[in-house]
Amino acid sequence: EAKNKGKNCAQFFTQAMEQKARRNRELIRSLRDAINESQFEIYYQPIVETFTGKIHKAEALIRWFHPIEGMISPVEFIPLAEETKLINEIGEYVLKDCILRLQRLRREIDPDFQISINKSPIQFQSNVIETERVWQKRMEEADVPCSALNIEITEGLLLTSEDSVTTKLECLRRQGFQFSIDDFGTGYSALAYLKRIKVEYLKIDRAFISKLDTDHDDKVLCEAIIVMAHKLGIKVIAEGVETEAHLKLLKEMKCDYCQGFYFSRPVPFKELIKSLSKSRSLA
Ligand code: C2E
Ligand code: MG
Ligand code: MG
Numbered sequence: 001e002a003k004n005k006g007k008n009c010a011q012f013f014t015q016a017m018e019q020k021a022r023r024n025r026e027l028i029r030s031l032r033d034a035i036n037e038s039q040f041e042i043y044y045q046p047i048v049e050t051f052t053g054k055i056h057k058a059e060a061l062i063r064w065f066h067p068i069e070g071m072i073s074p075v076e077f078i079p080l081a082e083e084t085k086l087i088n089e090i091g092e093y094v095l096k097d098c099i100l101r102l103q104r105l106r107r108e109i110d111p112d113f114q115i116s117i118n119k120s121p122i123q124f125q126s127n128v129i130e131t132e133r134v135w136q137k138r139m140e141e142a143d144v145p146c147s148a149l150n151i152e153i154t155e156g157l158l159l160t161s162e163d164s165v166t167t168k169l170e171c172l173r174r175q176g177f178q179f180s181i182d183d184f185g186t187g188y189s190a191l192a193y194l195k196r197i198k199v200e201y202l203k204i205d206r207a208f209i210s211k212l213d214t215d216h217d218d219k220v221l222c223e224a225i226i227v228m229a230h231k232l233g234i235k236v237i238a239e240g241v242e243t244e245a246h247l248k249l250l251k252e253m254k255c256d257y258c259q260g261f262y263f264s265r266p267v268p269f270k271e272l273i274k275s276l277s278k279s280r281s282l283a
């Protein structure tokens with residue numbers, strides 16, 4: 001009986017795994033079409049200055065509108081794009097959109113408006129420094145300074161401590177690009193890398209923010225992260241701010257920026273610019 005149960009269980013897992021593998025293969029195939037047919041749209045989520053409520057930053061978050069399946073989350077397809085290196089082409093697409101949007105935002109909303117773009121570790125893998133040059137060239141052609149783009153990287157990338165990665169990061173820094181550490185606190189948090197690579201921002205992961213008002217330990221950790229970052233001259237962005245209570249505590253902790261559903265979900269660019277123009281004409 002028990003033996004049978006185990007066998008059934010194993011069978012079930014094998015089936016589930018095969019199903020998942022099949023879906024992934026299909027997704028990878030349609031991902032190529034998606035690139036060719038531009039099935040993506042870049043959404044933007046405002047990043048709010050905690051003390052003034054001003055918005056002069058936003059994060060670019062990709063959406064895939066599959067012709068049959070509808071919207072597919074980046075949580076599902078970004079790992080597949082990384083696995084197949086298609087992320088390089090997708091990254092170019094996102095960059096192009098960001099640059100176009102930056103031109104308009106800096107002209108109409110704020111000459112210092114900044115957009116954050118997520119860059120996967122895979123995008124730092126190519127052997128040549130070529131991609132870094134391309135990014136700079138694109139910015140130059142569009143007449144947008146590199147400092148208008150904030151590159152979000154994860155702790156994992158910094159832990160590889162490969163010289164090539166450090167070299168590329170330094171190259172991008174010299175060109176003027178700014179950097180954020182995304183999902184801070186969920187990786188290995190070895191912290192030593194903070195000495196090696198200079199970043200402007202640190203984004204506290206949503207996991208710490210969601211229970212800020214109910215979990216004493218999370219509150220203490222947030223406080224400590226903010227104090228540490230400030231002492232290192234790094235600004236802090238809280239991710240996943242969903243309630244008034246979160247905001248109140250983050251104000252007390254002197255967190256510099258807040259991002260989350262409490263202020264706005266990621267929205268199409270049209271909506272972003274509409275709400276920004278509205279709040280500007282009210283001011
Ligand atoms: P991320 O960079 O950490 O982005 C933040 C995620 O948190 C976004 O999910 C955003 O919609 C979500 N979020 C923001 N505020 C709240 C909130 O108050 N509550 C909750 N529950 N969630 C909130 P999204 O858009 O699904 O993206 C997921 C991840 O996919 C991103 O995490 C990022 O790692 C990756 N990703 C998205 N766009 C790109 C891209 O263009 N390139 C690359 N390489 N990765 C991307
Ligand atoms: Mg991010
Ligand atoms: Mg994040």
Ligand code: MG
Nearest residue numbers: 154182183205
């Ligand atoms: Mg994330």
